[in-house]
Amino acid sequence: MIRDQELAGLAMTLSKDAKITITVGGDGSYCKPDGSHINIARMPSTPLGRMLMTGLVFHEIGHKNFTKGGRPDGLLGDMMNVIEDIRVDMETIKARPGTCFNLEAVTSHYVNKGSLEPKNLPHAILGKVMAFGFGRLMNHKSILPLEMVCNEMMDDAFGLDFVDEVDVIIKDIPKLRSTRDTTVMAQKLIDLLIQQQQISAKPKQTAQQQQSGQNGKQGKQGDSGGSPSSNGKQYSRSSQQPESNQASGAGGKGAGSSGGNRPTQKEIEEMLKTQTGYGDLSALIQSELDKMADDVPDSLRLGIPMLPLIGRLKAKNGKLDEVDAVSASSRMRARLMGMLQSIKRQPETYGLSGRKLAAGRLVKLGLGDPRIFRKKVDTVNINTAVTVLLDLSGSMSSKCRVANAAAYALHNTLFGLKGVAVCSVEFSGKNKDPEVNVLVDFGKKPQSENFNHRPFDGTPTHNAIWAGRVMLLQRPEPRKIMLILTDGCPDKDQETKSATQRTMKDGIEIAAIGIMDKSVQRFWSNHQVINSIQELPAAMFGVMEGLLTSR
Numbered sequence: 001m002i003r004d005q006e007l008a009g010l011a012m013t014l015s016k017d018a019k020i021t022i023t024v025g026g027d028g029s030y031c032k033p034d035g036s037h038i039n040i041a042r043m044p045s046t047p048l049g050r051m052l053m054t055g056l057v058f059h060e061i062g063h064k065n066f067t068k069g070g071r072p073d074g075l076l077g078d079m080m081n082v083i084e085d086i087r088v089d090m091e092t093i094k095a096r097p098g099t100c101f102n103l104e105a106v107t108s109h110y111v112n113k114g115s116l117e118p119k120n121l122p123h124a125i126l127g128k129v130m131a132f133g134f135g136r137l138m139n140h141k142s143i144l145p146l147e148m149v150c151n152e153m154m155d156d157a158f159g160l161d162f163v164d165e166v167d168v169i170i171k172d173i174p175k176l177r178s179t180r181d182t183t184v185m186a187q188k189l190i191d192l193l194i195q196q197q198q199i200s201a202k203p204k205q206t207a208q209q210q211q212s213g214q215n216g217k218q219g220k221q222g223d224s225g226g227s228p229s230s231n232g233k234q235y236s237r238s239s240q241q242p243e244s245n246q247a248s249g250a251g252g253k254g255a256g257s258s259g260g261n262r263p264t265q266k267e268i269e270e271m272l273k274t275q276t277g278y279g280d281l282s283a284l285i286q287s288e289l290d291k292m293a294d295d296v297p298d299s300l301r302l303g304i305p306m307l308p309l310i311g312r313l314k315a316k317n318g319k320l321d322e323v324d325a326v327s328a329s330s331r332m333r334a335r336l337m338g339m340l341q342s343i344k345r346q347p348e349t350y351g352l353s354g355r356k357l358a359a360g361r362l363v364k365l366g367l368g369d370p371r372i373f374r375k376k377v378d379t380v381n382i383n384t385a386v387t388v389l390l391d392l393s394g395s396m397s398s399k400c401r402v403a404n405a406a407a408y409a410l411h412n413t414l415f416g417l418k419g420v421a422v423c424s425v426e427f428s429g430k431n432k433d434p435e436v437n438v439l440v441d442f443g444k445k446p447q448s449e450n451f452n453h454r455p456f457d458g459t460p461t462h463n464a465i466w467a468g469r470v471m472l473l474q475r476p477e478p479r480k481i482m483l484i485l486t487d488g489c490p491d492k493d494q495e496t497k498s499a500t501q502r503t504m505k506d507g508i509e510i511a512a513i514g515i516m517d518k519s520v521q522r523f524w525s526n527h528q529v530i531n532s533i534q535e536l537p538a539a540m541f542g543v544m545e546g547l548l549t550s551r
Helices: 007-018 048-066 074-097 097-114 123-139 141-158 160-170 179-201 205-223 265-273 281-294 322-339 359-367 401-413 461-473 493-505 533-544
Strands: 021-024 039-041 310-312 342-352 372-381 384-391 418-427 438-440 479-486 507-514 527-530
Touching: 007 021, 007 048, 007 461, 039 048, 048 074, 048 097, 074 097, 074 123, 074 179, 074 265, 097 141, 097 205, 097 281, 097 493, 123 141, 123 160, 141 160, 160 179, 179 265, 265 533, 322 401, 322 533, 372 493, 384 401, 384 461, 401 418, 401 507, 418 461, 418 479, 461 479, 461 493, 479 527, 493 507, 507 533
Parallel strands: 021 039, 310 438, 384 418, 384 479, 479 507, 507 527
Antiparallel strands: 342 372, 418 438
């Protein structure tokens, strides 16, 4: 269930479901070539934004799972991309039938915007393939009219035989099983153009020869009118040309009959070399998402939730000195049991009195059971999700022993409480990517070696809060709390304050434990400061007092 309507929450839900890395942040959207990582530019959540992001994710899932290899340059690359888009979307729908609605929504959106309107002959050939694949094979009805427009443009250039040959090739799209098959089909379509290039290279007939040939055809056809194709099709654009256009000059340029606007050999050569980008749905989505992000005023940007890249740190060799940490943990557990509580609504019960009558139980009166009034019982249960954020930045070098021990003691304490789900995350600038890493996930038993890491570099506190926020919003527990262990020196003060405000607005309670530094008071009103692990229990009780006991 999606508990967060922001793009960050939707992205985490999709990433878990699809097993793909999705982040939200920065000024630009992008997809890694292998489809393993998608980033969505930072912007408010709107119906259009959610539709585009979801469509992009499902489209890229298809390429990640079913596309092997890259694509060449030029028109061949465009053709491969269009055919492969159709093939992998069909495979994705087979594996995940519900994605058909998201993928069709993207197609309809760009058809309605006019983004797929063909502006030249290469567009027409690519558009023909798109309309056949998405329209006829995948039943995206909005794109079906595009096929007729593309047929007419190809007819004007090369004649109806060319259109028929394209139809013969692309009817086998459902038989494609690999990217290699896609490459073979794309090359067949390009070969049709190469053949037309060779035809265009032949000497052109004179006007007298053309007229003689036309008279010969008319003698055979009689008064049938028009130029039917081999399969009996006729396209309205050819038959509706004004008479003045049908009687064109030498060379046939502007002629209304099939193939009357044939491009030259050099023009076809340019078509083959040029990569138009037409029909690249992934590029269209990313461009539109970036435009939406650019339109966001700077005053609003800081409050928009992000989803940073979240990694995982493996346990280090060696252990902490557990004596003080375990001692602090045992002192905290008993008191926290009574403080980490939340109201949990239990199923309906029935009583002898009340305001709501349970009509279905009236028959029970005749059986000697007078409990006919409906009641709901609220019981106090420990039902809380906690995320511990541990600062492992360079400024913590002299404080990491206390910080690591405190984080381990907190996680160990909370893990031992029935009904409490706890996760520990570190934030630092290690290698810059990722800046946030899970130490111990929800439901996993903590080991001291999980907390035996040395400080790294920067202090991306704001990214840690955004990551913790999304992780908590995905949890089913009604109580959610974030505990931050830091010296209170973030890289970006205003970003940290904005992330804190938005997280608390979403119902997540935040408390901070200052590690040998009082700077935490600048960012979090609910805070305590410790200088040793022995001070942690008292500090913990200080920040928890009244935090979770309200009903």
